[in-house]
Amino acid sequence: MMVHEDVICSFCGCLCDDLTVEVEENNVKRVKRACRLGARKLMGHDRIKAPMLRQGTKLEEISYEEAYNKAAEILFKARRPLLYGWASTVCEAQKGGILLAEEVGGILDSTATVCHGPSIIGIEEKGLAGATLGQVKNRADLLVFWGCNPAEAHPRHTLRYSSNVCGKFTPDGRNCKKVIVVDVRETRTSKNADKFIRLLPGSDYEVISALRMILAGKADLLPDVIGGVSKVELISVIDLFKSAKFGAFFFGLGITHSRGRYKNIDNAISLITELNSQTKFIMLPMRGHYNVAGIGQVAAWETGFPMSIDFSRGIPYFNPGETAACDILAQQDADAALVVAADPASNLPRAIVEYLAKIPIVQIDPFENPTTLLASVVIPSAVAGIEAEGTAYRMDGMPLRMKKLVKSNYPSDEEIVYNIIKSVRELRSNAEIEGVM
Amino acid sequence: MISGRTLAQGAGCESKMTQDYFQAASTCSLSEPDYRALKQTEGKNILIRSRFGQVVLSSRMDPGLTSGIIFIPVGPWANALTGPDTGGCGMPQFKGIEVQVEYTDSDVKDIRLLFNDLEGMKHDGP
Numbered sequence: 001m002m003v004h005e006d007v008i009c010s011f012c013g014c015l016c017d018d019l020t021v022e023v024e025e026n027n028v029k030r031v032k033r034a035c036r037l038g039a040r041k042l043m044g045h046d047r048i049k050a051p052m053l054r055q056g057t058k059l060e061e062i063s064y065e066e067a068y069n070k071a072a073e074i075l076f077k078a079r080r081p082l083l084y085g086w087a088s089t090v091c092e093a094q095k096g097g098i099l100l101a102e103e104v105g106g107i108l109d110s111t112a113t114v115c116h117g118p119s120i121i122g123i124e125e126k127g128l129a130g131a132t133l134g135q136v137k138n139r140a141d142l143l144v145f146w147g148c149n150p151a152e153a154h155p156r157h158t159l160r161y162s163s164n165v166c167g168k169f170t171p172d173g174r175n176c177k178k179v180i181v182v183d184v185r186e187t188r189t190s191k192n193a194d195k196f197i198r199l200l201p202g203s204d205y206e207v208i209s210a211l212r213m214i215l216a217g218k219a220d221l222l223p224d225v226i227g228g229v230s231k232v233e234l235i236s237v238i239d240l241f242k243s244a245k246f247g248a249f250f251f252g253l254g255i256t257h258s259r260g261r262y263k264n265i266d267n268a269i270s271l272i273t274e275l276n277s278q279t280k281f282i283m284l285p286m287r288g289h290y291n292v293a294g295i296g297q298v299a300a301w302e303t304g305f306p307m308s309i310d311f312s313r314g315i316p317y318f319n320p321g322e323t324a325a326c327d328i329l330a331q332q333d334a335d336a337a338l339v340v341a342a343d344p345a346s347n348l349p350r351a352i353v354e355y356l357a358k359i360p361i362v363q364i365d366p367f368e369n370p371t372t373l374l375a376s377v378v379i380p381s382a383v384a385g386i387e388a389e390g391t392a393y394r395m396d397g398m399p400l401r402m403k404k405l406v407k408s409n410y411p412s413d414e415e416i417v418y419n420i421i422k423s424v425r426e427l428r429s430n431a432e433i434e435g436v437m
Numbered sequence: 438m439i440s441g442r443t444l445a446q447g448a449g450c451e452s453k454m455t456q457d458y459f460q461a462a463s464t465c466s467l468s469e470p471d472y473r474a475l476k477q478t479e480g481k482n483i484l485i486r487s488r489f490g491q492v493v494l495s496s497r498m499d500p501g502l503t504s505g506i507i508f509i510p511v512g513p514w515a516n517a518l519t520g521p522d523t524g525g526c527g528m529p530q531f532k533g534i535e536v537q538v539e540y541t542d543s544d545v546k547d548i549r550l551l552f553n554d555l556e557g558m559k560h561d562g563p
Contacts, residue, residue, distance in 0.1 A: 012447075036444060036447075036448050037444070037447045037448055040448045040449075040451075040452075041451055045451075045452045045455075046452065046454075046455075070563055073563040074563055077563070088451075109527075113527045113528070114527075114528060114529065114531070117526065117527050117528055118526055118527075118528050121526055149441065149442065151444075152442055152443050152444040152447065153442040153447060155444065184439065184506065185439075185499075185501050185502050185503070185506065185508060186500075186501030186502075187501065188444075190501075198503070201439060201506065201532065201533050202532075202533045253441065253442075253531070253532075254441070254532070256528065257440075257528065257531040257532040257533075258532050258533055259533055261524055261526050261528050262526050262528075288442075307527075308527055320523075320525075320526050320527035321523060321524075321525035321526050321527060323527075324523060324526075324527025324528075325527070326521060326523050326527060326528070326529050327523050327527060330521040330522075330523070330529075343450075343453065345513065345552065345555075346453060346512050346513040346516065347511065347512070347513075347516065348516065348529065349489065349516050349519040349520055349521045349529045349530070349531075350489065350490050350513075350516050350517045350518075350519070351489055351490070351520070351521045352521050352529070353513075353516070353555065354555060357555040360563070367451050367452060367453075368453075368454050369451075369453045369454065370453060370513055370548060370551075370552050373549070373552045373555075374552065374555060376563075
């Protein structure tokens with residue numbers, strides 16, 4: 001039996017790096033310290049057995065070589081292919097994905113676009129006062145969870161990084177920290193709060209604006225109730241904010257998915273900026289997939305843009321609302337899709353999926369999911385962070401190196417992407433020789 | 438209607454073809470007054486309609502919700518109701534969707550059935 005220490009979990013953006021994984025006969029036998037989400041992934045489950053090609057209503061097994069060529073053919077022939085996903089794989093594969101998008105003149109978008117995409121846009125507008133999770137652990141004495149529920153989506157966040165951990169300057173852990181939860185419903189996270197603020201759905205922008213007015217000394221101009229919350233309650237929140245030595249504002253999809261979208265984030269950033277004139281405050285998005293932060297980083301350093309990048313002009317072009325995955329699918333603009341480590345069939349609105357089902361899809365994923373049911377070519381891959389090594393970015397932008405724990409006969413996402421690039425180049429070369437291009 | 442993450446949905450999100458995921462993602466939560474108004478009991482199903490589509494789900498009571506809000510775990514059942522408009526920023530309408538809710542005797546579609554009608558549109562490989 002082999003015991004791997006300090007293993008990084010490849011499930012959510014917390015990238016917990018303290019797991020112990022016991023491997024026996026090349027199988028993961030036991031995982032220590034992981035949460036339910038991480039343990040479920042690391043322990044493994046049913047896999048797609050071999051590459052497949054759709055023939056009528058059935059997917060039939062083919063070789064990897066054939067799958068690379070078929071995938072390349074679909075992407076090369078397409079007028080406007082979408083290369084989507086990338087959040088549950090490592091940066092090395094993401095880098096290949098950007099190269100492939102450039103090769104085929106496609107649009108590369110990540111699952112961030114339906115997650116913290118509006119946060120990224122808001123941050124582009126104003127910048128972000130951020131911090132590492134280590135700083136939060138050691139210094140934060142006030143934690144705000146706005147529109148997020150780490151108890152269910154990031155189960156070890158509070159225990160490792162935020163409200164319930166003992167830090168260098170917060171030695172008494174939860175006892176010396178205040179927790180404020182803002183949400184439209186009670187959650188497991190709100191049960192851990194000193195103060196729970198219940199908003200009306202879609203009223204985040206108004207409530208943030210009200211907090212900014214109170215902070216600016218203009219509470220008398222506000223009505224008695226804002227977004228379902230009493231002014232008195234909001235004044236007490238500002239008092240708590242101002243009395244903190246180090247406040248950390250974590251936000252989730254409750255704010256990015258709601259009415260106002262990126263403007264909510266823009267407004268929250270202004271609130272944090274203004275708080276920083278009175279005390280120390282930082283804010284961080286609660287990133288979902290373990291390397292969704294990574295695709296934003298890789299895309300930004302390769303192209304200058306974090307997501308929704310259109311290469312059809314020969315140069316990177318970014319205009320969410322036009323070039324985001326949902327936009328080009330809703331406009332019925334994409335005519336083929338490569339889906340890597342994602343499941344748009346489940347995670348996009350049905351009206352969009354109905355169009356997606358009409359175009360050829362190439363799927364790269366270790367696991368079957370509803371996108372497999374709609375795919376033309378399926379290429380199974382090694383599970384990054386378990387069967388393949390690589391780099392991932394934690395939700396605070398900290399890059400961490402993930403180990404290979406077990407051997408696998410499956411190629412890595414990186415290997416698959418570069419093989420498709422090779423096939424695309426061969427197709428282009430042949431087309432040029434034949435004078436087609 | 439708001440959609441969001443749950444622990445069980447998250448645990449099943451990389452094994453979506455399983456019964457565990459079906460149970461986790463095809464059950465909606467209603468406030469206590471709404472649950473009682475619909476004369477729901479554990480295991481009974483409800484039909485939910487939005488202007489974008491409709492879906493049958495099993496239901497449970499969640500005392501943490503206020504009347505007028507229905508919570509559905511993110512996933513293909515919730516997305517039968519969500520809308521494609523991105524408001525110019527790439528993000529569709531996952532939360533704050535107006536829905537109508539009523540009792541039904543219909544069954545909840547399992548994940549394969551949910552995509553059955555779309556499979557007819559599938560493309561052969563090249």
